[in-house]
Amino acid sequence: MRNFLFTSPWRRQPWVFAWLCLLPALTLLGAFTYLPVINSIFSSFFSSTGSGSTLYTGFDNVHYLADDPVFIKALTNNAWYALFTVPTSVILALTMALWVNQKLKGRSFLRLGFFLPTLLPMVAAANVWLFFYEPNIGLLNRFLSVFGINGYNWLGDPDTSLGALMMLTIWKEAGFFMIFYLAALQSLPSDLIEAARLESPSRWYRFRKVVMPLLAPTTLFVLINALINAFKLVDHLFILTKGGPNNASTLLLYYIYETAFSYLDQPYAATQTLFLLAVLALVSALQFALSRNKVHYQ
Amino acid sequence: MSELELRNISKQWHEYKALNDISLRVEQGQFVALLGPSGCGKTTLLRILAGLESPSSGQFFLKGQDITDLEPSQRGISMVFQSYALFPHLSVNDNILFGLKARKLPKAEQQERLKHALALVSLEAHQHKQPAELSGGQCQRVALARAIVSQHPVCLMDEPLSNLDAKLRAQMRHELRALQQQLGLTVVYVTHDQVEAMSMADQVVLLNQGNVEQCGSPHSLYQSPKTIFAAQFIGSPAMNIFRCHDHQYLLGIRPEDLSLAEHGLPCTLVKMDYQGDCTLLTATYQEQSICIKVAGAPQFRLGTQLYLQWSQQDCHYFCPQTKQRISLTEKEIDYVDFA
Ligand SMILES: Nc1ncnc2c1ncn2[C@@H]1O[C@H](COP(=O)(O)OP(=O)(O)OP(=O)(O)O)[C@@H](O)[C@H]1O
Ligand SMILES: [Mg+2]
Numbered sequence: 001m002r003n004f005l006f007t008s009p010w011r012r013q014p015w016v017f018a019w020l021c022l023l024p025a026l027t028l029l030g031a032f033t034y035l036p037v038i039n040s041i042f043s044s045f046f047s048s049t050g051s052g053s054t055l056y057t058g059f060d061n062v063h064y065l066a067d068d069p070v071f072i073k074a075l076t077n078n079a080w081y082a083l084f085t086v087p088t089s090v091i092l093a094l095t096m097a098l099w100v101n102q103k104l105k106g107r108s109f110l111r112l113g114f115f116l117p118t119l120l121p122m123v124a125a126a127n128v129w130l131f132f133y134e135p136n137i138g139l140l141n142r143f144l145s146v147f148g149i150n151g152y153n154w155l156g157d158p159d160t161s162l163g164a165l166m167m168l169t170i171w172k173e174a175g176f177f178m179i180f181y182l183a184a185l186q187s188l189p190s191d192l193i194e195a196a197r198l199e200s201p202s203r204w205y206r207f208r209k210v211v212m213p214l215l216a217p218t219t220l221f222v223l224i225n226a227l228i229n230a231f232k233l234v235d236h237l238f239i240l241t242k243g244g245p246n247n248a249s250t251l252l253l254y255y256i257y258e259t260a261f262s263y264l265d266q267p268y269a270a271t272q273t274l275f276l277l278a279v280l281a282l283v284s285a286l287q288f289a290l291s292r293n294k295v296h297y298q
Numbered sequence: 299m300s301e302l303e304l305r306n307i308s309k310q311w312h313e314y315k316a317l318n319d320i321s322l323r324v325e326q327g328q329f330v331a332l333l334g335p336s337g338c339g340k341t342t343l344l345r346i347l348a349g350l351e352s353p354s355s356g357q358f359f360l361k362g363q364d365i366t367d368l369e370p371s372q373r374g375i376s377m378v379f380q381s382y383a384l385f386p387h388l389s390v391n392d393n394i395l396f397g398l399k400a401r402k403l404p405k406a407e408q409q410e411r412l413k414h415a416l417a418l419v420s421l422e423a424h425q426h427k428q429p430a431e432l433s434g435g436q437c438q439r440v441a442l443a444r445a446i447v448s449q450h451p452v453c454l455m456d457e458p459l460s461n462l463d464a465k466l467r468a469q470m471r472h473e474l475r476a477l478q479q480q481l482g483l484t485v486v487y488v489t490h491d492q493v494e495a496m497s498m499a500d501q502v503v504l505l506n507q508g509n510v511e512q513c514g515s516p517h518s519l520y521q522s523p524k525t526i527f528a529a530q531f532i533g534s535p536a537m538n539i540f541r542c543h544d545h546q547y548l549l550g551i552r553p554e555d556l557s558l559a560e561h562g563l564p565c566t567l568v569k570m571d572y573q574g575d576c577t578l579l580t581a582t583y584q585e586q587s588i589c590i591k592v593a594g595a596p597q598f599r600l601g602t603q604l605y606l607q608w609s610q611q612d613c614h615y616f617c618p619q620t621k622q623r624i625s626l627t628e629k630e631i632d633y634v635d636f637a
Contacts, residue, residue, distance in 0.1 A: 195383035201371040201399030
C-alpha cells in the first residue's frame with residue numbers, strides 16, 4: 001500500500017486518492033442525509049397551494065409553529081414523555097443489570113427475559129400491549145377486576161393515554177439499555193472492585209464512589225440514546241392511540257408524519273422537522289458539555 | 299499469640315486442589331514472603347487472607363480472633379494489588395483517602411493521616427494528579443500510601459513490584475522494607491522472584507503445588523533446603539543433583555560451591571555462558587550434566603577436561619524416594635561413593 005501510494009502518480013496529488021477513498025461514504029451520506037436536510041431547509045420557506053405548486057412564504061411557517069396549538073401540545077407531550085421515560089428506563093436498566101450480574105440461579109434466563117422486549121419490533125410490541133390495555137378482556141383490567149375496578153379504558157382516556165404509551169416504552173427500552181450496562185459491568189476491572197471491597201464496608205458507598213463513576217461513559221451513551229429515542233420512536237402510536245384522544249397522546253414526530261402525509265402540508269412538516277432536529281442537537285450538545293467533567297473515560 | 303495464624307487452609311475448585319492444608323504462623327512486625335513457581339497458589343492464599351476468596355476448609359486467625367468469615371473490609375487488613383488498582387476517576391489524594399472517607403473518619407484526622415502517608419512515600423508534589431498522569435513507580439507509591447493510611451496492622455501485597463523496571467524495582471524493594479520496619483507492619487508479600495523474597499523477608503514460605511514446601515528464614519532456605527524442590531528453586535542457577543553410585547542418596551551441590559582444580563572429579567566442558575561478573579560452565583560427567591559458577595571470564599575451549607572439587611560442608615543429601623533432606627553421619631559420608 002505504501003509503495004503504491006508513494007511511487008505512482010498519486011504521490012503528486014495525494015488528495016485525489018483521499019477523495020476517492022471518501023467517495024463511497026460521501027455518496028451515501030450525501031444522498032440520504034445531507035441532501036434531504038438541505039431540501040427540508042429549502043422547502044420550509046415555501047407553502048403548498050391546493051394546485052400542488054409552491055409559493056415562497058419566507059419565515060411564515062416558523063411563525064405559524066408558535067401559534068399551532070396541536071404542535072404546542074405535541075411538544076409538551078414529548079417533553080413529559082422524555083422526562084419520564086428516559087430516567088425511568090435508564091434506572092431500571094441499571095438495576096436489572098446489577099441484579100443479573102450477580103451469581104444467582106437461572107440468571108441467563110433472567111437476562112434473556114429482560115432482553116426479549118428489545119427483540120420485538122415496536123409495532124409487534126404495541127400489538128401485544130393493545131391486548132394488555134384492552135378495556136374488557138385485557139390482562140390489566142382482568143387483574144384490576146380482582147380489586148373491583150372494571151372496564152377502564154386506558155388508551156381512550158385523555159388522562160391516561162400518554163401514560164399508557166410511556167409504560168410500553170419503558171418496558172421496551174429498559175431491556176435494551178440493560179445489555180449495555182451489563183456489558184459495562186462485566187468489563188469493570190475486577191481488582192478495582194476488590195480494592196473497593198477492602199476499603200469500604202458500605203455497599204452503597206462502593207456503588208456510588210466506584211461503580212457509578214466507572215459506568216459513567218455507558219450512562220452518557222445510554223442517556224443520549226434514550227433521549228433521542230424518546231423523540232424518534234413513535235411506531236406504537238400508530239397501533240395504540242393514533243395520537244388521540246383529542247391529541248392527548250400525540251408526539252412531535254407523529255404530528256410531523258400527520259402533517260406531511262395526512263394533511264399533505266410538506267413545507268410545514270419540513271419546518272417542524274428542522275425544529276425537532278435543532279432540539280435534538282441542542283440536547284445532545286448540552287449533555288456532552290455537562291458531562292465533560294463528570295465522565296471519566298478509561 | 300501470633301499476629302496471623304492459618305490452620306489447615308484448603309482451597310478446591312471442583313476437582314482441582316489449589317491449596318492443600320496450609321498451616322502457618324506469622325509474628326507481629328514480620329515480613330513474610332510467599333514464594334513459589336507460577337500457579338502454585340500464592341495469589342489464591344493471599345486472596346483468602348484478604349477475604350476476597352473463601353477457603354474450602356480451615357480457619358484464619360488475626361490476633362487470636364477467628365476472622366475466616368468476616369467481610370474484607372472488616373478484617374483490619376489492607377492490600378496492595380499487582381496492578382495497583384488505583385481508582386482512575388479519583389485524584390491521588392482521593393485515592394489515598396478512599397477508605398477513610400468510607401469509614402467516615404473525622405476530617406481533621408483524615409487530613410493528618412493523608413499528610414503523613416504522602417510524606418512517607420514522598421508524593422507531596424503529585425497529590426492533586428490523576429492516576430493516569432503518574433509513572434508506574436508513582437502509582438506504586440499511591441497504592442502503598444492507600445494501604446498505609448488505613449493503619450491496619452497487616453498489609454498484603456501481591457507481586458507489587460513486578461510491573462516496574464529492574465532498577466526501580468531494586469529501589470522500591472529497599473524503600474518498602476524500610477517503610478515496613480519503620481511502621482512495624484506485618485507484611486505478607488507474594489512474589490515469584492526469589493531475590494525479592496531473600497532480600498526482603500524475615501521469613502520465606504516456599505509453596506509448591508498448593509503445599510508448603512519449606513518455611514523459614516532466607517538463610518535456612520539457602521543453607522539447608524528441606525527438599526529437592528526447595529534446593530533447586532532457591533539459588534540461581536539451580537543446585538546440581540547427582541545420583542550416587544549405590545543409588546542410596548542423591549547428592550546436591552550448588553554451582554557456586556564447585557571449584558576448578560588440578561585434580562578431582564573429571565568432566566568435559568560442553569558450554570560456556572558469560573554473565574559479566576561470572577561465567578556459568580556446563581560440563582558432563584558420565585552423562586550427568588553439571589553446572590559450575592566461576593568468577594571472571596576463564597578462557598577454555600569446549601571439550602576441555604576439567605577437574606572439580608568441593609568441600610564436605612557444602613554437600614546436601616536427599617533421599618531418592620521421598621526427595622527429603624537427610625543428614626548423614628561422618629561415617630556414612632565417608633561411605634558415599636560418588637566417583
Ligand atoms: N477462580 C479460579 N477457578 C479455578 N481455578 C483457579 C481459579 N483461580 C486460580 N485457580 C487455579 O489455582 C492455581 C493457583 O492459582 P494462583 O493464582 O494462586 O497462582 P499463583 O501462585 O499466584 O501464580 P502466579 O505466580 O502465576 O501469579 C492455578 O493452577 C489456577 O489455575
Ligand atoms: Mg499470582
